[in-house]
Amino acid sequence: MANTFKYVLLSLLRNKGILVWGLAFPIVLSCCFMMMFQGLDDVAEGSTIRTVVVEDAAYEESVALPQFIDAISSEDAILDVYSVENEQQAKDVLNDSENAEDPYVGYITADSAGLPVVHLQGGNRSNSASMIEVYQSILVTLMDSFCNKNEIITSLMKDNPALMSDPAFIESLIASANVTEKIDVTENAPRESVRYYFALLGMASMFGAQAGLVAVGALLPNTSALGARRALGGTSRVRSLFGCILASWLMSFCCLLVAFLFMRYAVGVDFGTRNLSCIAVLAASSLMATALGSLIGSIPKVSIGAKSGILTGIVCFASFFAGLYGQPTMQLADDIAVAFPASQYINPAVQVSQAMFSLMYYDTLIPCMQHLAILAIMAVVFFLVAARFLGRQRYASL
Amino acid sequence: MQVFKCAMKLVARRPVYFLVYGVWLSLMAVFMASSLMSPASTDEYEKYQVDYAVIDRDSSQVSEGVCEFLTTQGDRIAIEDSDFAIQDAVAKDTCSYLLIIPDGYGEAFMEAAKNAEPLPEMECIYSYYSAEGALVDAALAEYLSSLSAYAAAMPDKPVNELIELAMQASRVYADVQIIPSETDATETDKFMFYLQFDMYVYFAGIIVCVGMMLVTLNRAEVRRRNLASPISYIRYSAQTMLACLVVMMIFWALTYILGAVCFPQSFAAVPLLGKVMMAIVPFVFALIPLSVAFLMGQLHVGETLMNAVGNILGLVLSFLGGSWVPMDIMTPEVNMIAHFLPGYWYTDALSRACQLGSSDYATLAAIGCDIGIMLLFAAAVFGIALVVGRMRTQTSEAGGNAAAEVVAI
Numbered sequence: 001m002a003n004t005f006k007y008v009l010l011s012l013l014r015n016k017g018i019l020v021w022g023l024a025f026p027i028v029l030s031c032c033f034m035m036m037f038q039g040l041d042d043v044a045e046g047s048t049i050r051t052v053v054v055e056d057a058a059y060e061e062s063v064a065l066p067q068f069i070d071a072i073s074s075e076d077a078i079l080d081v082y083s084v085e086n087e088q089q090a091k092d093v094l095n096d097s098e099n100a101e102d103p104y105v106g107y108i109t110a111d112s113a114g115l116p117v118v119h120l121q122g123g124n125r126s127n128s129a130s131m132i133e134v135y136q137s138i139l140v141t142l143m144d145s146f147c148n149k150n151e152i153i154t155s156l157m158k159d160n161p162a163l164m165s166d167p168a169f170i171e172s173l174i175a176s177a178n179v180t181e182k183i184d185v186t187e188n189a190p191r192e193s194v195r196y197y198f199a200l201l202g203m204a205s206m207f208g209a210q211a212g213l214v215a216v217g218a219l220l221p222n223t224s225a226l227g228a229r230r231a232l233g234g235t236s237r238v239r240s241l242f243g244c245i246l247a248s249w250l251m252s253f254c255c256l257l258v259a260f261l262f263m264r265y266a267v268g269v270d271f272g273t274r275n276l277s278c279i280a281v282l283a284a285s286s287l288m289a290t291a292l293g294s295l296i297g298s299i300p301k302v303s304i305g306a307k308s309g310i311l312t313g314i315v316c317f318a319s320f321f322a323g324l325y326g327q328p329t330m331q332l333a334d335d336i337a338v339a340f341p342a343s344q345y346i347n348p349a350v351q352v353s354q355a356m357f358s359l360m361y362y363d364t365l366i367p368c369m370q371h372l373a374i375l376a377i378m379a380v381v382f383f384l385v386a387a388r389f390l391g392r393q394r395y396a397s398l
Numbered sequence: 399m400q401v402f403k404c405a406m407k408l409v410a411r412r413p414v415y416f417l418v419y420g421v422w423l424s425l426m427a428v429f430m431a432s433s434l435m436s437p438a439s440t441d442e443y444e445k446y447q448v449d450y451a452v453i454d455r456d457s458s459q460v461s462e463g464v465c466e467f468l469t470t471q472g473d474r475i476a477i478e479d480s481d482f483a484i485q486d487a488v489a490k491d492t493c494s495y496l497l498i499i500p501d502g503y504g505e506a507f508m509e510a511a512k513n514a515e516p517l518p519e520m521e522c523i524y525s526y527y528s529a530e531g532a533l534v535d536a537a538l539a540e541y542l543s544s545l546s547a548y549a550a551a552m553p554d555k556p557v558n559e560l561i562e563l564a565m566q567a568s569r570v571y572a573d574v575q576i577i578p579s580e581t582d583a584t585e586t587d588k589f590m591f592y593l594q595f596d597m598y599v600y601f602a603g604i605i606v607c608v609g610m611m612l613v614t615l616n617r618a619e620v621r622r623r624n625l626a627s628p629i630s631y632i633r634y635s636a637q638t639m640l641a642c643l644v645v646m647m648i649f650w651a652l653t654y655i656l657g658a659v660c661f662p663q664s665f666a667a668v669p670l671l672g673k674v675m676m677a678i679v680p681f682v683f684a685l686i687p688l689s690v691a692f693l694m695g696q697l698h699v700g701e702t703l704m705n706a707v708g709n710i711l712g713l714v715l716s717f718l719g720g721s722w723v724p725m726d727i728m729t730p731e732v733n734m735i736a737h738f739l740p741g742y743w744y745t746d747a748l749s750r751a752c753q754l755g756s757s758d759y760a761t762l763a764a765i766g767c768d769i770g771i772m773l774l775f776a777a778a779v780f781g782i783a784l785v786v787g788r789m790r791t792q793t794s795e796a797g798g799n800a801a802a803e804v805v806a807i
Contacts, residue, residue: 017702025710032714035732036723078532094577106577117573120443134529137446138536143572145540151570152544155563156551163551169514177543180497180522180535185484190491192526210702305610305701309414312705313422320426325598326722328591332433334491361489364482 004235004243008215012251018210022255026204027262033200034267037193048080049135050097052090052107055083062114068146069108078138087119094121105135108143115150116143149173186361188272197269198356199324202349204259205285206315208252212293213311215244216386217304220297241390245290245383252293253286272360277368281355284375288348291382298389318349351375401624401634405641408611415610416648419603419708424653427595428660431588443574447472448530451493453479458504460545463561467541467568468497471534488523494530496523497538507542508557511549517542541568586672586752589657589664593680594721594745596653600680601712602705603649604687605694608642609704612695621791646688650681668752675751675765682772683744687711689779696787715741740775743768 012018053059053069060066073079082104084090090107097103098121106120120136152173156163163169217223219240221231230240260282263269271278292314296307321343323330337344344350355371362368409416450472454461468474475493477483487493498521506518524531545564552560614620615638624634654677658665668676690711694704716722718732719741725733736742747768750761 015702017700017704017706020703020706020710025706028710029713029717032717035735036717036728078536091577111573115572117575119575119577122576122578131527131529133446134527134533136443138529138533140443140445140572140574141533141537141540144568144570145536145543147570147572148540148544148567151567152547155567156547160551169547169550173543173547177517177539177546179517179519179539179542181519182531182535183521183523185481185523186489190489190526214702305412306414308701308705309412309418312709313414313418316418316423316709317426320430325426325430325595326717327724328430328433328722332430335433337490338492357489362482362485 001235001239001243004240005247008244008247009251011218012211012215012247015214018214018251019255021207021210022204022252023258025207026200026256026259029200030197030259030263030267030269033193033196034269037196049078049139050080050082050102050104051139052082052084052093052104054085054087054090054107054109056086056109058112058114059110062110064150065110065114065116065146072142079142090119103132105132105139108139116146118143187363188270188360190361191270194269194271194360195323195330195353195357197263197267197271198353199319199322199330199349201256201260201263201282201285201356202322202352203315203319203324205252205256205282205289205352206292206318206349207311208256208286208289209293209296209311209315210308211248211251211255212245212290213297213307214293214304215248216241216294216297216390217307219244219390220300223304237390245294248293249287249290252289253283256282256286271356274359274365277359277365278356281352281359281368281372284355284372284379285348285352288352288375288379288382291379291386292348294386295382295389298386300389315349318347321347322349322353324349345374348375348378351378399637401629401637402641402644405611405615405638406644408614409607409641409645412607412610415603415606419599419606420649420652423599423602424596424656427592427599427653428656430595431592431657431661443576445471446530446533448495448534449473449475449493450495450497450534451475451477451487453477453484453496453498455479455501456499456503459557459561460504460507461499463545463564464497464499464538464542466561467565468534468538470568471537484523488525491525494525494527495534496525497534498522504557507546508549511546512553514550517546537568541565544568585664585667587664589661589668589676590748590752592657592661593653593676593748594719595716596657596680597683597719597721597741597744598712598716599653600649600684601687601690601715602708604646604684605691605708605711606704607649608645608688608691609694609699609708610701611641611645612638612692613698613700613704616695616698642688642692646684647681650684654680669754669756671756671762672751672754675754675762676748679744679747679751679765679769679772682769682776683740685776686740686772686779689776689783693779693783693786696783696790698790715739718742720745740772743771743775747772 051073055066069079069081073081082093084093084107087107087109090109094104094107104121106118109117109119111117118140120140121132218227219230221228231237233240235243257279260271260278264271293311296311296314297304299307299310302310319325320329321333321336323333333350337350344354351371351374355368355375358367358371359365448471450468452465452468452474454465465474475487477487477493477496484496484498487496500520503518503520509515510517522531522535541564544567545560548555548560548563548567555563615624625631627634665673687708690707694707699707718736718739720728720736721741721744725736725742725745728736747765750765750768754761754765
């Protein structure tokens, strides 16, 4: 068995295809993600809202709007204001910035009553990941608050005019109330970009099944001359199979580990502080992948090429529901997970990404253990079916 | 046409790749594009709705008022009051804003408001998108500020009446007007998104199917036999190229027809000239993976490696081409890098073509420019493949001059 293990491992190491799938694939995509998702996290973190203010005669004559705008656009405030003299200039500024990285979301004018009118830039908002729609709503909410205060002052002046002469009350009314304290409840701050790396690890671990597929496929006597020779060799089938599986698992685990370390230290992805638990997840993931590869590799009367195609199809399908293929698929994967929670339990790619996810965000290890248990059950089921295929074959029989 | 027929048979011998990369991935693209939201109405302002959750440990009139007010901000998601449930909701982005109202908050709030003291604070948690949380938080602060003002001004009024007054004040809105934009969302988006997703289908599918066929034909023994046959080398190459082109066209036609059939409304919304250009653009783009497949064939790449190359190139180009993640959220550096990859020009050409009017010559010229750049990419890769092929045929392995020299020695 030791010889089988040694030579299968050597042959897998010399197989460029497996190295590309197991190593190059996650490393190349990690580099790609690293370049792309900095912007995504910046969008998620939010920034100041760029707004144009038309400082025409109506605006200057407004009783409180200029002071209000000054207050919410002062240093460290939420609005970043650019002043112009008329509406045409404001429209020009908006149009010029429409395709900019950080566009102006709209402009503000004052009506004849001194109340704000918000002009928002329309546009394609259905598919864009940018937060312009949210920023526009925040701008409107801020202007709504001015109108609310105006309404309160008007109504109170009718009921209790004396109160309006109390500067402390007026100040408390105008000042923005601090009613909430932002807290963190997860082990690490949620970040959109990390979810793609989890999905990538899910896909990479499943593609590690190529090692199992190639190793077990080469064991079948009817697929190659090598397989036929090994079938006649002195080593029992069980020992050969065990050696193959062990070598495949070690190969896919090492590839996954290198990819993980690359993501962690070269790309700089923060996977939290539970490094050993992460490695345990990778070990379980590669075991599941090896079992899957063994299962597909042991399918009788199908060529290695076709088996490779079947594996690719399964991995693409599973990764699709793990949300790897961009933002719309991530949203779709979330929606499907909410609507059909059971679909997650049968998807290995989702289980791998969820296991990493649970390590990063939860303060307990129980959710991770549950995902590991599911991966272990998957591995056992795949191995049992593979054993069934391998044990019931006749080659060149009458 | 024996060589052509033989080449097509080689492709047909591996139906699994066509099913996985052609049919299966195209169906995933259909599924994905179908899930896109309908175009947003840009004629009138609609407030952005945020999924939020409230854990009310107070159950006072004030906290119930807060809950009532928050219904104007989006959909309330039910979250259990436990540490794990809260972590789960935030980590899985079940809700973008989670508010925890502590026990005794209502009483403390009214007391502070009436005595003009700082208002007590509640705990809130933002999920992935801080801006969404900030939106709800700003609205909530405004509502409680109004309630506080009314409580200070009318300390004898019952709490429920103060809440009603604050709610009334919160229903006074600023006037909002929408400026029409040339880039309004349209019905064509689904068909366009579907074709953009097909970038992955073309790369993975064409590279693997055509590449494997060429690898088989370029095997040394097969090649020697073919070179010794009565058919001229030019006819042999022409028929092989024709087979490659036909396979590419099968992928191209399949994806285009599937998109037109699955998104009839979206397809119908594209102007006629746009339809033509949206057919030409994927055709030209598909020439690039065809060139890559030709290169892989010359390099005698194995089946597993061919799959890997097709998938990796497909994924990287789809991501960096703005097919799956919008270019507007990427950094300027990544945008710059994207210009050096064909995916960018493909998505750019498609987005222009879907709105193409019959007399819009400027857009037509821009699409022509995109197509020209894609053709250059295809030509560059094809040129490299020819050089590699030439060098390889001279090696001893491929039976070229080097082999003759070996025999002579």
